[in-house]
Amino acid sequence: MQRKHKNIWALRDVSLHISAGEIFALLGPNGAGKTTLVRILTTLLRPDSGHARVAGWDVVTNPARVRAATGLAGQYSTVDGMLTGFENLYLIAKLRGMDRRTARRTASELLERFRLTDAGGRVTNTYSGGMRRRLDLAGSLVGSPPLVILDEPTTGLDPKSRLDAWDAVSELAAGGTTILLTTQYLEEADRLADRITVIDHGKVVAAGTSDELKAAAGSRLIIMVAEDHQMPTAIRAAVSASGNSPVVDHRDRRVEMVVTDGRSALTRALSVLEDEGVEALEVGLRRATLDDVFLGLTTARPRPAVTR
Template sequence: MKSVIAENLVKTYDKGKVRALDGLSLDVEEGTVLSVLGPNGAGKTTVVRILTTLLRPDSGKASVAGIDVIKHPEKVREVIGLSGQYAAVDEILTGYDNLVMFGELYHLGKKQSVIRANELLERFSLTEAAKRPIKTYSGGMRRRLDLAASLIVKPKVLFLDEPTTGLDPRGRQEMWGVIQELVKGGVTLLLTTQYLEEADQLADEIAVIDTGKVIARGTSDALKKQVGGERLEVVVEQAHVAKTMEIVAAVSGQKPALDEGLRLISAPVSTGSAALFEVLKSLDTAGIHALDVGLKRPSLDDVFLSLTGHVAEEKSA
């Protein structure tokens, strides 16, 4: 069953001159994680805002948990949670007061709001800081509280728009653990992220979007296979670069790429370890000592560069 469906969504700005979404279609299977990746301005945040009823599309259809987003936005809001790129909590209030306030905004009533706030504070390891103002929280604590607020109504579908932006590696790892726990509990998740490692770690499937359209979709492994097989990489002294280029070309049957600064010669190979062994043998015969040599599988960075023409570091929204 599809928990999220978007069909041919179009959204334009500046009297149609800017097309944020250009016929975008995607869906998310119930109980799974779909990660949406794309360079800056690809349309990631726009599609999240439409699916969470914050923005109306110019055309197209969308539904969440079987509810039409455009016709019944109020019903959609009852079954979803949203955590945006920036923490939406009140810095003056305490963590506890923030969660109680969110509960009352969702019409849970005072008693149930207090119960739910205490449950979430414990779940996100924020009980000790519950009575402190948010302005005293670290970035990681704020992000955890923001995610907790999005779970006040125990949503069927959760939208996380770059949930770990600004977190250090430890905070990111902690947030990943929380997200994985939520999915195990049956929550359907649509995740946008600027961290390719995050998509690799969390997503059942990945949708790559660019210029407002989905240009590729599949599992992480499937997308990597689209880029090609393994790459052979060899680092040598400057004096041996030219000869090593010849050897790698002969073994791979491809024109090698050269990073002159690193003296790194690389080329795609289809025979994996056999090609590696052959290159090492040829280098030894030529009297060349490799400073570093190995095989590299394609990464999601390679997928990005291949599909969009943008390196991953260029995207932020």
Template sequence: MGHETAVLVEGVAKRFGATRALRGVDLRVPAGGVFGVLGPNGAGKTTLVRVLTTLLLPDAGRAFVDGIDVVADAERARFRFGLAGQYAAVDEQLTGRGNLRMFARLYRLSPRAARRRADELLERFELIPAADRIVATYSGGMRRRLDLAASLVVSPSVLFLDEPTTGLDPRGRAEVWTAVRDLVATGTTVVLTTQYLEEADRLADAVAVIDSGRVVARGAPRELKAMTGSERLEITVPAVDDMAPAARVLRAATGIEPVLRPGSRTVDTGMGGAPGEVARLVRELDAAGVVIAHLNVRRPSLDDVFLRLTGRATGQAA
């Protein structure tokens, strides 16, 4: 395992009773940049992160972080990575400064070094004005930034972020995104699990899609989006009952299985890249008596990739 690889996973499996959470996961995360791990609820994302961060022992397989075996040499591995879970792990009754000093002391820094490191991180994450306030008074975005700061006390080579913007408002999410970009600029490798496909699209250099404990696809976001075709056609019909006839016409005309979104009365399908394809499909729908209330042509998104690969939206359970 060379310096170009930050995380290596080979055949990792994990079972909880009758549930197979991970089914032989193989993964290589290159050093530098952001690597996104996408999957619906129950796909195995958090279980994989817990194995990689020494919180769970795998039933089979091997995993390395920064070249260190996370099972055989767990203690040494813990000094090479940071972890920010789905919910901020800071103590709400301590100040921001107090939290960071506490984490530094847990990592065996001397009192003087702990004070210095806490001050550096407070400045880095723009928390100096709130440093001596108790965390219970912080906004969601501020708590998240403090949690990120705490995960960086030992300057890790790899930072695992497990759905770091869950529950945050748009401003809080934007603050975390900025912090992630700043971390990457300083050389930290970030492994990001998320259900926000926009988040992966904006931040990740490469992504892996996990479904039912297996990696089902991997590549740059643009490469995965190319799997769904060059463009998508969205047809909104007047009533839910009109969706099935529209889907039948589009399926016959394109050879692609459409996606039905009943809540919005929308039928979504991929298209070929031939000139006049939209006009042809509209003629086919009109000839079949399908009324179009609204029509939209758009580029494919990671949502489309997700639906194609897993058959479900990110919020649905695996």
């Protein structure tokens, strides 16, 4: 699938498959193409080439079917602050084509599901950020769509509200809902997602489970010494571990580098330190984090050439 915006590739040769019932996270920096993909999947944009299907329906030829099969919670809260929580959900249900009785029952059930029953009669301007986000998520479930798209759902939330939103997302998945999650919070993807795809400059640059992505990024060999004059030995020890150039922090007297054969690399580094009589403050291996994966894949990548 491809999409160009003002002669810049917003999406280029993107191919994804999201299985029913999974949480699928899409990671990428600002401008990577995440929101463009969401707009295509929700029928707000058309791809320039390729195709996309949601619940078996083509987004171009069957947009009404796609919209009926999709719930969306965007980056910012869309609830009406002058309406109560119940009224917000009732309005969405009516817009989904439900009769009054069904709309009332649906609104009440969703308020209970998201622990908002006690606040259902209050105008949402009085809600906390976490409560508003839970109401957004509840609104995305009106009509029981098989796919819910969460486009950076915890942007701007405080840590407590973010945890509340994560709990709500986990509950959705436990109930069998398929979730596409776009986010810039790596901890969010690490905690919630069954599979992760990293997109940058409109292209998929990596895909897999969190553990698979971390394993592919290798381990980090860390050496810290007590004295400035020991730094050259620490650097030589790190280079001997893999032959690559390490990241050197002279202020903290710390050397760090990526290694693919963790234990063997550690043994080689320790051998150099021992031969030169340097007793380091710290020598060890750290498993790559999702932050390491993300930065390694998306930092300083050149933008693709523009075609006209």
